Every structure is written in structure tokens, then in C-alpha cells.
Amino acid sequence: xxxxxxxxxxxxxxxxxxxxxxxxxxxxxxxxxxxxxxxxxxxxxxxxxxxxxxxxxxxxxxxxxxxxxxxxxxxxxxxxxxxxxxxxxxxxxxxxxxxxxxxxxxxxxxxxxxxxxxxxxxxxxxxxxxxxxxxxxxxxxxxxxxxxxxxxxxxxxxxxxxxxxxxxxxxxxxxxxxxxxxxxxxxxxxxxxxxxxxxxxxxxxxxxxxxxxxxxxxxxxxxxxxxxxxxxxxxxxxxxxxxxxx
Amino acid sequence: xxxxxxxxxxxxxxxxxxxxxxxxxxxxxxxxxxxxxxxxxxxxxxxxxxxxxxxxxxxxxxxxxxxxxxxxxxxxxxxxxxxxxxxxxxxxxxxxxxxxxxxxxxxxxxxxxxxxxxxxxxxxxxxxxxxxxxxxxxxxxxxxxxxxxxxxxxxxxxxxxxxxxxxxxxxxxxxxxxxxxxxxxxxxxxxxxxxxxxxxxxxxxxxxxxxxxxxxxxxxxxxxxxxxxxxxxxxxxxxxxxxxxxxxxxxxxxxxxxxxxxxxxxxxxxxxxxxxxxxxxxxxxxxxxxxxxxxxxxxxxxxxxxxxxxxxxxxxxxxxxxxxxxxxxxxxxxxxxxxxxxxxxxxxxxxxxxxxxxxxxxxxxxxxxxxxxxxxxxxxxxxxxxxxxxxxxxxxxxxxxxxxxxxxxxxxxxxxxxxxxxxxxxxxxxxxxxxxxxxxxxxxxxxxxxxxxxxxxxxxxxxxxxxxxxxxxxxxxxxxxxxxxxxxxxxxxxxxxxxxxxxxxxxxxxxxxxxxxxxxxxxxxxxxxxxxxxxxxxxxxxxxxxxxxxxxxxxxxxxxxxxxxxxxxxxxxxxxxxxxxx
Ligand code: HEM
Ligand code: SF4
Ligand code: SF4
Numbered sequence: 001x002x003x004x005x006x007x008x009x010x011x012x013x014x015x016x017x018x019x020x021x022x023x024x025x026x027x028x029x030x031x032x033x034x035x036x037x038x039x040x041x042x043x044x045x046x047x048x049x050x051x052x053x054x055x056x057x058x059x060x061x062x063x064x065x066x067x068x069x070x071x072x073x074x075x076x077x078x079x080x081x082x083x084x085x086x087x088x089x090x091x092x093x094x095x096x097x098x099x100x101x102x103x104x105x106x107x108x109x110x111x112x113x114x115x116x117x118x119x120x121x122x123x124x125x126x127x128x129x130x131x132x133x134x135x136x137x138x139x140x141x142x143x144x145x146x147x148x149x150x151x152x153x154x155x156x157x158x159x160x161x162x163x164x165x166x167x168x169x170x171x172x173x174x175x176x177x178x179x180x181x182x183x184x185x186x187x188x189x190x191x192x193x194x195x196x197x198x199x200x201x202x203x204x205x206x207x208x209x210x211x212x213x214x215x216x217x218x219x220x221x222x223x224x225x226x227x228x229x230x231x232x233x234x235x236x237x238x239x240x241x242x243x244x245x246x
Numbered sequence: 247x248x249x250x251x252x253x254x255x256x257x258x259x260x261x262x263x264x265x266x267x268x269x270x271x272x273x274x275x276x277x278x279x280x281x282x283x284x285x286x287x288x289x290x291x292x293x294x295x296x297x298x299x300x301x302x303x304x305x306x307x308x309x310x311x312x313x314x315x316x317x318x319x320x321x322x323x324x325x326x327x328x329x330x331x332x333x334x335x336x337x338x339x340x341x342x343x344x345x346x347x348x349x350x351x352x353x354x355x356x357x358x359x360x361x362x363x364x365x366x367x368x369x370x371x372x373x374x375x376x377x378x379x380x381x382x383x384x385x386x387x388x389x390x391x392x393x394x395x396x397x398x399x400x401x402x403x404x405x406x407x408x409x410x411x412x413x414x415x416x417x418x419x420x421x422x423x424x425x426x427x428x429x430x431x432x433x434x435x436x437x438x439x440x441x442x443x444x445x446x447x448x449x450x451x452x453x454x455x456x457x458x459x460x461x462x463x464x465x466x467x468x469x470x471x472x473x474x475x476x477x478x479x480x481x482x483x484x485x486x487x488x489x490x491x492x493x494x495x496x497x498x499x500x501x502x503x504x505x506x507x508x509x510x511x512x513x514x515x516x517x518x519x520x521x522x523x524x525x526x527x528x529x530x531x532x533x534x535x536x537x538x539x540x541x542x543x544x545x546x547x548x549x550x551x552x553x554x555x556x557x558x559x560x561x562x563x564x565x566x567x568x569x570x571x572x573x574x575x576x577x578x579x580x581x582x583x584x585x586x587x588x589x590x591x592x593x594x595x596x597x598x599x600x601x602x603x604x605x606x607x608x609x610x611x612x613x614x615x616x617x618x619x620x621x622x623x624x625x626x627x628x629x630x631x632x633x634x635x636x637x638x639x640x641x642x643x644x645x646x647x648x649x650x651x652x653x654x655x656x657x658x659x660x661x662x663x664x665x666x667x668x669x670x671x672x673x674x675x676x677x678x679x680x681x682x683x684x685x686x687x688x689x690x691x692x693x694x695x696x697x698x699x700x701x702x703x704x705x706x707x708x709x710x711x712x713x714x715x716x717x718x719x720x721x722x723x724x725x726x727x728x729x730x731x732x733x734x735x736x737x738x739x740x741x742x743x744x745x746x747x748x749x750x751x752x753x754x755x756x757x758x759x760x761x762x763x764x765x766x767x768x769x770x771x772x773x774x775x776x777x778x779x780x781x782x783x784x785x786x787x788x789x790x791x792x793x794x795x796x797x798x799x800x801x802x803x804x805x806x807x808x809x810x811x812x813x814x815x816x817x818x819x820x821x822x823x824x825x826x827x828x
Contacts, residue, residue: 036463036486040467042469043484044469045340046375047342048340052336055336056335058335060335120375125485209467214331214447216447217330217446223437223438223442224449224450225450225452226450226452228712
């Protein structure tokens with residue numbers, strides 16, 4: 001194997017960590033500084049006909065895609081083999097589910113972007129960050145889907161579960177092997193770079209809403225009571241005036 | 247028994263003249279901002295009419311409030327938790343801006359900027375949503391005073407429900423119809439379906455006074471509360487992406503001032519007070535099977551503040567003594583329970599609303615008077631109440647889920663008061679039998695008349711102040727700090743807060759609930775001397791001047807008195823600059 005170039009080290013070692021640090025740091029910072037801006041900024045009040053189709057298609061699609069990524073990237077091949085799932089069966093399920101979900105996501109996103117551009121009120125409520133976000137998000141999704149399509153139509157002998165996935169898990173063990181990525185096909189490389197760029201962008205866009213998905217709703221009591229004192233004023237107490245106890 | 251205190255309101259509809267002062271002052275105080283142009287925390291609807299937003303009362307269409315499921319259990323009409331989460335990506339039942347109205351302004355600039363020409367320049371309406379030219383086709387009060395005629399009025403869901411149930415065709419010819427006004431704010435329900443619908447738990451009912459609020463820092467814009475509220479009193483701020491609603495003017499109420507809508511009401515028809523209720527029995531009462539029983543069920547949830555057992559339990563539950571006393575003097579208790587003339591709005595939504603209404607007798611009086619007979623005679627009025635199925639049925643549809651009996655009882659009481667008091671006013675001997683027919687004594691009728699017609703400010707508004715010291719030792723210090731050591735405009739982003747932070751409109755810190763400091767405002771308004779302008783924060787300026795005297799600093803000092811000027815004139819400036827700087 002050829003020695004790693006500087007570019008490889010930068011792309012597959014430095015860049016992911018920089019992006020993850022920005023993601024985590026950015027989320028913490030935004031949550032502390034800008035809770036008021038942490039919202040979906042729903043535009044349903046302006047337009048609902050297109051949203052009725054676009055948003056559920058996109059969201060259900062992307063959530064399944066997300067699940068697929070968790071399966072493909074985080075669960076090692078040895079585990080599924082140990083469960084008695086053959087490589088072929090895994091592949092069929094992954095490709096079928098991945099394609100359907102991917103297409104839903106893409107179509108949904110196309111509707112959403114079309115809506116953003118053509119519906120006057122929605123367009124004027126679109127921020128610069130929204131545009132950048134859609135650009136990067138679109139790139140990630142299109143590249144990802146392209147990889148799947150190419151692999152299925154042209155056939156490819158690249159097994160990402162022994163290459164890309166191992167590198168990705170390595171990031172979390174703090175010992176990623178850049179060589180694995182350097183050896184991956186260009187499509188996968190681009191997808192990975194775009195995805196990490198999206199992570200870095202995440203805290204600064206409306207995408208933050210995904211991190212506060214309201215799963216707690218399933219278990220909390222319907223009526224919420226809160227004491228007045230626990231939430232006095234609209235401004236945090238200044239240094240030296242913090243409340244004691246409670 | 248779990249005693250809780252609830253701030254509530256009663257409105258006496260006979261006195262509402264439909265002037266919209268309440269709506270306008272409320273808007274000026276709270277929703278005079280971009281993103282909430284279409285938002286009316288207080289609105290006044292002409293009845294019959296479609297309401298705001300259009301046909302909001304049609305819960306088969308909007309699915310607001312609660313319903314009983316097949317097992318007789320209380321459940322959200324729009325669907326439970328799982329269904330909510332699965333339909334969160336596009337809420338299937340959210341009113342669109344057309345169901346409210348598209349807010350607009352006028353291109354006034356054109357009036358002064360248009361080049362000289364043959365035609366008078368016009369100010370075209372411009373949409374505040376898209377910025378484009380628009381045709382104004384609908385607004386918050388398009389059908390005010392039955393404007394738009396029978397075609398619009400026919401879509402009133404209440405009329406439709408009546409027609410279906412009673413199988414009577416309501417006559418809508420102009421001269422045969424009846425009309426009254428219905429001012430509405432958030433009901434601050436005991437069983438709020440908006441709170442239950444909020445996926446992120448950002449909406450809450452305050453334990454101390456029952457006011458229902460949206461935590462702006464926790465709201466994530468899932469917009470499910472808008473669907474959840476059957477009264478459509480949660481609105482979505484389309485600029486900040488957060489829900490907003492009537493706050494019962496809590497910064498005012500906390501210091502004992504009535505809400506803005508009440509304070510400014512021209513008819514003086516609003517009453518504010520505290521009710522004690524048993525929180526353990528709310529769910530049970532809201533699950534009452536027969537809709538007609540919901541009114542009585544809610545009345546039974548209220549606790550008699552004069553009952554020593556209740557008072558003791560209330561104290562045990564941590565309700566301060568002055569709140570219990572306020573509950574004893576509460577005009578709500580008197581109107582809802584003692585005189586029983588106030589009724590809840592749409593109890594069939596099962597949210598246990600806490601803004602109640604005294605139904606108007608005027609449609610009845612009008613008919614009697616138009617018939618050319620004595621409109622203050624008890625016999626004539628009682629007869630008319632029994633005969634006038636349509637207005638009574640309509641009122642019943644609004645206030646008692648269609649049961650005419652309670653409405654009739656209330657109207658008979660009001661009619662009895664009307665004729666009984668005529669004798670009093672004319673100095674004639676009173677007719678005790680009139681009072682007796684409605685189950686009251688003459689003295690009770692006179693007391694009720696006093697409360698309904700004459701009650702002064704402090705009897706209409708019995709508002710105990712919030713206890714900042716309770717469980718929060720630094721709160722008071724914090725308050726002092728706020729009045730004394732910092733400018734009330736000194737917060738993230740500065741005055742106005744328009745424009746927003748780096749992530750688009752509305753990001754950055756939340757704007758404070760009110761720029762005015764209500765403690766100061768109250769001090770100033772209740773002081774009989776001119777407010778002391780001891781520092782810049784308290785300085786009276788033209789915006790907060792209340793007309794008392796001519797406090798120092800009201801106007802900028804005239805140039806000659808400016809202290810800096812002579813000093814500079816003396817030429818002590820080393821640079822030799824003699825120009826007085828501003
Ligand atoms: C997992 C929980 C999630 C929930 C509950 C959720 C919910 C929502 C809601 C309610 C909206 C507002 C739709 C509207 O009324 O205008 C929205 C918008 C959006 N969401 Fe999500 N979302 C989730 C996850 C995600 C994820 C993982 C992504 C992308 C990676 C995403 C991307 C978007 C985008 C791009 C929009 C803007 C759509 C537009 O153009 O208006 N969401 N989401
Ligand atoms: S009326 Fe007010 S408290 Fe009741 S459900 Fe609607 S918003 Fe909530
Ligand atoms: S200010 Fe009073 S009288 Fe005027 S519309 Fe409002 S409630 Fe009615």
C-alpha cells in the first residue's frame with residue numbers, strides 16, 4: 001500500500017474530527033445562546049398543499065435512511081453474521097429499503113425545494129442559511145443515492161462494510177484508519193466529505209430541530225403544570241443574583 | 247381534594263357594544279409586531295357569524311379539544327400521542343393563513359412619491375406575507391355587524407348545528423335576525439387541550455394562578471397546539487416559528503392590575519377574579535358522558551371558598567391567605583355560583599374553559615320592544631323567553647352544548663332583574679313575586695344588579711398579587727435590581743429586538759415580556775404625587791407620562807440650560823474647540 005498523502009490525512013483524519021467538534025460544540029453553544037431560535041420554523045401557515053406531500057415523504061425517507069446508516073455503519077459485519085443473517089440477505093434488504101427510502105427522500109426534497117422557490121411567502125421566509133443547508137443536504141443525498149444506484153446497476157466489488165464502515169467506527173474509537181478511505185471509490189469519498197460538512201453546518205441551520213425530536217411526548221402526562229417561580233422573568237439572573245437551591 | 251387557584255374572567259354580553267377597543271388595545275400591547283400581524287389574542291365576533299378564524303367552532307372539521315373515545319375515556323379529538331408524532335411533518339388540521347386572513351398594509355409611500363400626473367395617486371394594499379400587491383378579500387371582522395349578509399352568516403357552525411338538531415330553519419332575513427357580540431380571549435382552561443397537544447412540553451399551566459403559557463425557549467414550532475385548541479386561541483408566529491397566545495396579561499395581573507382588554511373595555515363588562523377548584527376532579531368532570539351535564543359538572547369542580555374545610559385545604563396546598571380571601575370576594579364566584587348567571591363557552595369541547603359569559607337578554611328585549619309591548623315587563627319577557635326558540639337555541643349551542651334549560655334560567659333571572667329594578671328606579675313598591683319566580687329574594691336581585699350594573703373597579707377586578715417571595719428568596723432582590731440598577735432596555739439585542747440574530751428572524755435571546763416595568767407603572771398610576779425622576783430609568787418621558795404634573799425631564803432641557811454648554815464656552819478645552827457638542 002502506498003504511503004498516505006497529506007491530503008488523505010487531512011480529509012480522513014483531521015476533517016472528520018474538526019466537523020464533529022464543530023457539531024457538538026455548535027449544538028451546545030446554540031442551545032445555550034439561542035434557544036429562542038431553536039425551531040422548525042414551520043412554513044405550513046403559508047402553504048400546505050405541497051407540504052402535505054413533500055414533508056412526510058422527505059422526513060419518513062430520511063429517517064429510514066438514517067436507520068440504514070446506523071445499521072450499515074455502526075453494526076459490524078461480524079454481528080449480523082453471528083445472528084445468522086447471510087451477506088446476500090443483508091444486501092437485498094439494505095438495497096431494497098435503501099432505494100425506496102432514498103427515492104422518497106429525494107422526491108420529498110425536490111418537492112420541498114420546488115415549494116421554497118416557487119411559493120412567494122415561503123421564498124421570502126427563506127434565509128441564506130436555509131439555502132446553504134439545502135445545497136449541502138441535497139449534495140449528500142444525491143451522492144449517497146448515486147452510490148447505491150451505481151453499485152446496483154453497474155455492480156461493484158467494493159464492500160463498504162469492510163472499508164468505509166470500519167473507518168467510520170474508528171472515528172469513535174479514536175483510531176480511524178485513513179488508508180481505508182483512501183482506498184474507497186471516489187463516490188463514497190465525496191459522500192463522506194459532504195456528510196461531514198453537513199454535520200459541521202448542522203448546528204447553525206434549522207436542522208437543529210432534529211435533535212429535539214419530541215419523543216418525550218410519548219411518556220409525559222398530558223397536562224403540564226409549572227410553578228411561576230421556576231421561570232421568573234425572561235432574562236437569566238445576573239451573576240451574584242442566581243437563585244439558591246430549588 | 248387538591249385545591250388549586252385559577253384566575254378567570256366573566257363577560258356580561260348584554261353590555262358589549264362591539265367597539266373592538268379591547269382587541270385594539272390588546273394588539274397594541276402584545277401583538278403589534280411582525281410575524282403576529284394576524285394574531286388577535288382578544289377578538290370580538292358578531293354572532294351569528296363565522297368567528298375567527300373562519301368556522302373555528304366546527305370541530306368535525308378542525309378536530310380541536312377533547313372527545314370521549316369508545317371506552318368513554320377522555321382523548322384528544324385530533325388523535326393521541328402516536329398519531330400526533332406520525333403526522334408531525336405536515337399537520338393535517340392546521341388552519342392556513344386564508345382561514346384567518348392575509349395581513350396587509352398600504353403603500354403609503356406612493357402617495358407622496360408618485361410623480362405629478364393626471365390621476366390621484368393611490369395607496370395600494372400590499373400583503374405583509376408575500377410583499378406583493380393583493381386584493382383585500384377577508385379580514386378578522388369581515389362579517390362584523392352581520393356585514394356580508396346571509397350568505398356569510400349561513401356558514402356559522404353554530405347555526406348549522408342548531409338547524410340540524412332542532413330541525414328549524416333559521417331565518418336570516420335582515421329584519422328578522424338577532425345579533426350580539428362575543429368578545430373572546432384564551433379560556434385558560436382547567437383541562438387545556440393545547441397543553442396536552444404540545445409535543446415538546448413547552449406549554450404549561452401555571453400552578454399558582456392557572457394561566458396557560460407557551461415557554462418561548464422550549465417551543466420547537468411543531469404547531470400541534472394550534473390544532474389542539476378548539477377555540478383557536480394559540481397562534482403561530484410565522485416569523486419566529488413559535489406559538490404565541492393570550493397571556494392573561496400576567497405581568498399586569500401579577501401586580502394586581504386587570505388585563506389590558508378589561509382595563510380598557512368601554513362597556514365595563516369584564517370581571518376578573520380567582521376561583522378555587524379541586525384539581526383531582528377535573529378529568530372526571532371533563533369525561534362526563536352527557537354533553538348537557540358538562541356545565542353543571544364544571545360548576546361542581548369549583549370549591550366554595552367560604553367553606554372552612556376548603557379554606558383549610560387551600561392553605562395546606564400552599565395557597566396564600568390573601569388569595570383565599572380574594573376567592574371569597576371573587577366576582578366570578580358570585581356570578582357563576584351565587585347568582586348562576588354566567589355560563590361557560592362551548593363546554594362540549596371538554597377543556598373546562600375559565601372565561602365565562604352572561605348571555606345577552608337583548609335579543610329577547612328587542613323582539614318584545616319591536617312588538618310594541620312593554621320591554622321591561624316581567625310577564626312579557628318571560629313569555630318571549632319561552633317563545634323565542636331561535637335566539638335561545640343559539641345561545642344554548644354556544645354556552646350549554648345545546649341544552650336550552652340553563653340558558654332559559656339565566657335569561658329569566660336577567661329579565662326578572664330588569665323588571666324588578668324598574669320599580670326600584672321609579673320609586674314604586676317592588677314586586678317580590680318577580681324575584682320569587684326566579685328563585686331569588688328581592689335583596690339578592692338588588693345585589694346582583696349592583697354587581698352587574700354598578701360595581702366599581704375594585705369589585706369588578708379582585709386580583710390578588712403574585713407572591714414573589716414564595717419559595718424564591720432572591721426573587722425580591724431581583725425585582726429591586728430590575729427597578730434600581732439597570733435599564734429595562736438593557737438586554738440582548740436592545741430595544742425592539744426586531745431583525746433577529748444570526749439564524750434569521752427571531753433568533754437570539756427572547757424579548758422581555760414587557761419593556762415597561764409594571765411595578766413602576768403601578769406605582770406611578772396609584773401615586774398622587776408626580777413620579778420622582780430620581781434616575782434615568784425612572785425618568786418620566788412622553789411615552790410613559792400619565793398626565794400628572796410636569797415632571798422634570800419630561801422634555802429635553804432647553805439649550806441655554808444645558809449644563810455642558812457654558813463649561814465648553816469658557817474655552818477650557820485644550821484643543822480650543824468651542825463648539826458645544828450635543
Ligand atoms: C426526527 C425527527 C424530526 C421531526 C419530528 C421533524 C419535524 C419537522 C417539522 C415539523 C418541520 C416543519 C415543516 C413545516 O411545517 O414547514 C420540519 C422541517 C424540515 N426538516 Fe425535519 N424533522 C425531523 C428530522 C429531520 C431530519 C433528520 C432532517 C434532515 C436531515 C430534517 C430536515 C428538515 C428540513 C430540511 C425541513 C424544512 C422543510 C422546508 O423546506 O420547509 N428533519 N421538520
Ligand atoms: S382556550 Fe386557551 S387554554 Fe384552552 S385550549 Fe385554547 S389556548 Fe389552551
Ligand atoms: S371593549 Fe368591551 S364593549 Fe368594546 S368590544 Fe371589547 S368587550 Fe365589547
